[in-house]
Amino acid sequence: MRRLTGGAAKKKKPQAKAxxxxxxxxxxxxxLRSLIRKKAVRVVDVRKADDYASEHIPTAVSLPLARVLExxxxxxxxxxxxxxxxxxxxxxxxxxxTFGALAARVAWTFQYVGHSNTALLEMTFKQWKELGLxxxxxxxxxxxxxxxxxxxxxxxxxxKYVESAKAEPGKLLVDSRERLNFLTEHIPGAKNxxxxxxxxxxxxxxxxxxxxxxIANRGIQTDSEIITYCGSVGTLSGLxxxxxxxxxxxxxxxxxxxxxxxxxxxxxxxxxxDANYWDLSAE
Amino acid sequence: xxKSKVSTVNPKQKGVFVPKPSPKxxxxxxxxxxxxxxxxxxxxxxxxxxxxxxxxxxxxxxSRLHMDFSMVRIKFPAGEISADQLDKIASxxxxxxxxxxxxxxxxxxxxxxxxxxxxxxxxxxxxxxxxTSRESCGNSIRxxxxxxxxxxxxxxxxxxxxxxxAIARFFLRNPMCQNLPRKFKINFSCCDQHGxxxxxDIGLVPxxxxxxxxxxxxxxxxxxxxxxxxxxxxxxxxxxxxPEDRMLATCMATVRLFDRHGNRENMARNRMRYLVHEMGWDxxxxxxxxxxxxxxxxxxxxxxxxxxxxxxxxxxxxxxLTRIAKLPMLNESVTKESPAFERWLHTNVVAQRQxxxxxxxxxxxxxxxxxxxxxxxASAIRDYSAEGVARNTPQQNFAVRFVRGTDLRDFxxxxxxxxxxxxxxxxxxxxxxxxxxxxxxxxxxxxxRLAKEVQRRFLELGLDTDDTLRDSTIKISGCPxxxxxxxxxxxxxxxxxxxxxxxMTPTYTMLFAGDAGEQGQLGKVIMRVPAKRVIDTLLKxxxxxxxxxxxxxxxxxxxxxxxKGKGGGTMKDLDDIKEALAQVVQLPxxxxxxxxxxxxxxxxxxxAKTARGECAA
Numbered sequence: 050m051r052r053l054t055g056g057a058a059k060k061k062k063p064q065a066k067a068x069x070x071x072x073x074x075x076x077x078x079x080x081l082r083s084l085i086r087k088k089a090v091r092v093v094d095v096r097k098a099d100d101y102a103s104e105h106i107p108t109a110v111s112l113p114l115a116r117v118l119e120x121x122x123x124x125x126x127x128x129x130x131x132x133x134x135x136x137x138x139x140x141x142x143x144x145x146x147t148f149g150a151l152a153a154r155v156a157w158t159f160q161y162v163g164h165s166n167t168a169l170l171e172m173t174f175k176q177w178k179e180l181g182l183x184x185x186x187x188x189x190x191x192x193x194x195x196x197x198x199x200x201x202x203x204x205x206x207x208x209k210y211v212e213s214a215k216a217e218p219g220k221l222l223v224d225s226r227e228r229l230n231f232l233t234e235h236i237p238g239a240k241n242x243x244x245x246x247x248x249x250x251x252x253x254x255x256x257x258x259x260x261x262x263x264i265a266n267r268g269i270q271t272d273s274e275i276i277t278y279c280g281s282v283g284t285l286s287g288l289x290x291x292x293x294x295x296x297x298x299x300x301x302x303x304x305x306x307x308x309x310x311x312x313x314x315x316x317x318x319x320x321x322x323d324a325n326y327w328d329l330s331a332e
Numbered sequence: 333x334x335k336s337k338v339s340t341v342n343p344k345q346k347g348v349f350v351p352k353p354s355p356k357x358x359x360x361x362x363x364x365x366x367x368x369x370x371x372x373x374x375x376x377x378x379x380x381x382x383x384x385x386x387x388x389x390x391x392x393x394x395s396r397l398h399m400d401f402s403m404v405r406i407k408f409p410a411g412e413i414s415a416d417q418l419d420k421i422a423s424x425x426x427x428x429x430x431x432x433x434x435x436x437x438x439x440x441x442x443x444x445x446x447x448x449x450x451x452x453x454x455x456x457x458x459x460x461x462x463x464t465s466r467e468s469c470g471n472s473i474r475x476x477x478x479x480x481x482x483x484x485x486x487x488x489x490x491x492x493x494x495x496x497x498a499i500a501r502f503f504l505r506n507p508m509c510q511n512l513p514r515k516f517k518i519n520f521s522c523c524d525q526h527g528x529x530x531x532x533d534i535g536l537v538p539x540x541x542x543x544x545x546x547x548x549x550x551x552x553x554x555x556x557x558x559x560x561x562x563x564x565x566x567x568x569x570x571x572x573x574x575p576e577d578r579m580l581a582t583c584m585a586t587v588r589l590f591d592r593h594g595n596r597e598n599m600a601r602n603r604m605r606y607l608v609h610e611m612g613w614d615x616x617x618x619x620x621x622x623x624x625x626x627x628x629x630x631x632x633x634x635x636x637x638x639x640x641x642x643x644x645x646x647x648x649x650x651x652x653l654t655r656i657a658k659l660p661m662l663n664e665s666v667t668k669e670s671p672a673f674e675r676w677l678h679t680n681v682v683a684q685r686q687x688x689x690x691x692x693x694x695x696x697x698x699x700x701x702x703x704x705x706x707x708x709x710a711s712a713i714r715d716y717s718a719e720g721v722a723r724n725t726p727q728q729n730f731a732v733r734f735v736r737g738t739d740l741r742d743f744x745x746x747x748x749x750x751x752x753x754x755x756x757x758x759x760x761x762x763x764x765x766x767x768x769x770x771x772x773x774x775x776x777x778x779x780x781r782l783a784k785e786v787q788r789r790f791l792e793l794g795l796d797t798d799d800t801l802r803d804s805t806i807k808i809s810g811c812p813x814x815x816x817x818x819x820x821x822x823x824x825x826x827x828x829x830x831x832x833x834x835x836m837t838p839t840y841t842m843l844f845a846g847d848a849g850e851q852g853q854l855g856k857v858i859m860r861v862p863a864k865r866v867i868d869t870l871l872k873x874x875x876x877x878x879x880x881x882x883x884x885x886x887x888x889x890x891x892x893x894x895x896k897g898k899g900g901g902t903m904k905d906l907d908d909i910k911e912a913l914a915q916v917v918q919l920p921x922x923x924x925x926x927x928x929x930x931x932x933x934x935x936x937x938x939x940a941k942t943a944r945g946e947c948a949a
Binding site: 227228229232241243245246249250262263266267268321322323324325326327328329330331332 | 427452697
């Protein structure tokens with residue numbers, strides 16, 4: 050299994066007591082399986098409820114992304130954590146079936162309301178299956194927990210914040226959408242790091258060193274503050290958020306309402322109309 | 333003379349059984365150097381001119397009116413591309429480009445709209461699979477082409493592939509061609525029909541002669557000073573026969589002369605063809621022959637050894653097949669209503685000289701292919717090509733060679749599942765289109781989209797099934813610079829802007845009767861056609877051809893005859909056809925049909941925007 054996390058997870062043996070194991074940003078399959086065996090982790094499946102019902106990773110609970118997006122006020126999210134039996138120190142590993150972006154959005158939401166011990170599974174459910182790893186069908190539920198609310202506003206940005214950040218040195222806006230969408234229109238001054246760039250075959254995120262190199266190529270200083278956004282609900286940019294964390298950036302924020310809100314607010318856009326680049330796409 | 337590479341080993345085995353070794357064109361250190369240079373450039377420590385020269389030398393071309401992005405042009409010497417390489421290009425395209433790749437007309441594959449800062453990452457990926465973009469742009473020796481039929485062509489004297497790859501390797505990174513007056517192109521063919529030998533700086537056709545000792549000698553017919561561009565020329569034959577042991581010296585001598593005498597001042601006239609033209613062929617020819625003697629006398633043994641044809645030979649033994657039962661429809665006619673597989677077989681597949689093996693072509697739209705299609709193609713090559721590689725072709729598609737006749741249906745089904753089994757690859761329907769305004773600084777019109785529209789319409793109408801149109805070609809460039817090779821098409825077009833009814837309009841200049849191959853000739857300018865009238869004009873030409881052709885004359889023959897004033901019946905010459913087309917190219921007033929004045933892919937008023945070309949550094 051490829052290491053994604055600088056070895057943190059392997060050095061620390063998962064402990065029997067759930068509260069003692071601090072997860073890395075990306076959790077590899079072996080670590081997760083070991084934690085599952087020790088009943089020391091809460092696995093969160095963010096796929097559709099039907100997909101969960103037909104098969105999921107053992108002990109996983111279901112929290113479809115759509116439910117989170119319906120109302121992601123911090124209070125609501127705390128309610129969901131409690132319902133899933135996640136207390137303040139329960140290690141949580143989130144997975145999806147769409148290259149990690151949905152899982153990333155949910156994981157970020159947990160961290161936003163104060164659940165810091167949250168990781169992304171390094172692979173999608175499909176890849177988990179392809180590796181022949183264990184799954185189950187039974188629906189899981191756990192005793193209700195009592196999670197405290199401690200909003201981590203350091204990782205959140207709204208339109209107002211984005212607008213003021215544009216002019217500030219050391220702050221950088223990153224658009225996570227695909228290249229052609231970015232070229233068509235984006236928030237003025239944004240740089241494009243498409244979500245397609247941060248993953249690689251068999252893993253939702255590339256290795257930390259590789260990500261570091263790619264970002265260093267762009268001349269971005271590691272002490273920069275980066276705000277990520279994407280098209281509508283912060284999924285693609287959620288993945289980029291974690292890619293940047295993995296690459297060692299301390300100060301990363303997600304603008305979850307993203308370009309959709311920005312446009313609806315009538316804020317300025319940068320457009321590029323001098324080339325018919327869409328006609329190159331073979332789709 | 334011909335050494336077939338088939339043997340009698342395990343004929344039942346599926347796919348390739350000895351993979352091709354990595355060609356090792358790329359070098360990892362170049363990726364690191366590139367990344368560093370980009371940083372220095374962004375920090376203002378390297379001048380724009382110096383950086384541009386460096387960037388082009390490494391195969392990154394500035395994107396249309398947006399220099400933060402690049403087009404990375406990946407070289408495929410002789411067009412050879414393996415399944416692993418296709419897979420890698422798929423992931424590079426997803427990660428750093430637009431999720432599609434674009435097959436060029438010179439056996440390159442281009443990744444468009446790559447952020448300049450990511451080019452080094454693309455290069456790194458290329459190195460992993462033995463590829464490079466080095467010297468695919470700029471004032472260098474560009475990708476060395478070789479006919480995609482070389483090795484399977486029934487009419488070839490011998491397989492030129494190893495020679496083309498050996499020449500490519502000899503010149504790649506060679507100090508003698510790092511700063512030429514302008515780009516330099518070398519093309520090999522298999523026979524007198526296939527290949528672009530008359531429109532290259534050096535074009536080589538394999539030939540065999542009987543030497544004084546009665547032994548047969550391999551060699552080439554070498555053509556010099558051809559090329560397509562704003563002003564195009566057909567290459568001249570250097571001598572009756574150039575034996576293989578003088579080939580390297582001939583090429584070196586030509587490059588050296590160009591380096592020494594080429595025009596370094598006037599960018600518009602610094603290709604070697606202008607030098608040949610201005611100097612006169614006789615003089616240039618004498619100089620090449622003299623220079624060759626000097627090269628032969630002065631080239632060190634160790635330098636000469638860098639040209640190693642043996643090392644490039646494919647020594648794998650492929651299973652020998654016996655003649656298979658006749659394939660339905662391959663040599664019979666089909667119609668639009670024929671079963672899709674039969675239509676595909678007829679319009680996309682050719683028999684090889686190796687018994688039982690076939691070369692199917694993959695139809696693409698103006699050379700575009702998505703990442704997921706690339707992966708399916710890679711898998712099909714692994715499963716069905718005994719050679720284990722494909723070649724990309726100047727028609728902007730792929731030829732997958734050494735597919736067993738008995739596997740063709742499975743091969744077809746597999747590709748069909750990914751939308752890669754459209755018919756018409758070898759017919760008039762497969763229109764060529766350069767990238768045009770989708771990414772090129774020089775482009776005036778969206779030739780890329782137009783080529784796709786022509787193809788879509790022609791396939792809809794089933795024109796691919798009309799065998800009398802089959803040897804006709806349509807090639808479209810977005811400006812006069814010929815990347816779409818419009819001058820060697822039966823009907824060629826190059827883009828421009830014309831004021832019509834007081835409105836700026838995207839138009840194309842139409843040319844007739846261009847031809848590739850050893851008998852290559854340049855098309856003749858006929859008339860200007862508004863972009864939105866190109867398809868109607870083409871259909872009208874076909875209608876006129878069907879009306880006026882004599883006997884079983886093909887459309888290409890008919891159009892060629894017209895340009896010589898030798899048409900039959902009432903349509904004799906170009907004036908006659910111009911008159912017949914006059915109506916079709918008319919536009920109604922702009923307020924009646926505003927769309928007719930817009931370019932393809934655009935819903936706003938047309939204006940011709942261009943910036944500095946990057947062909948030259």
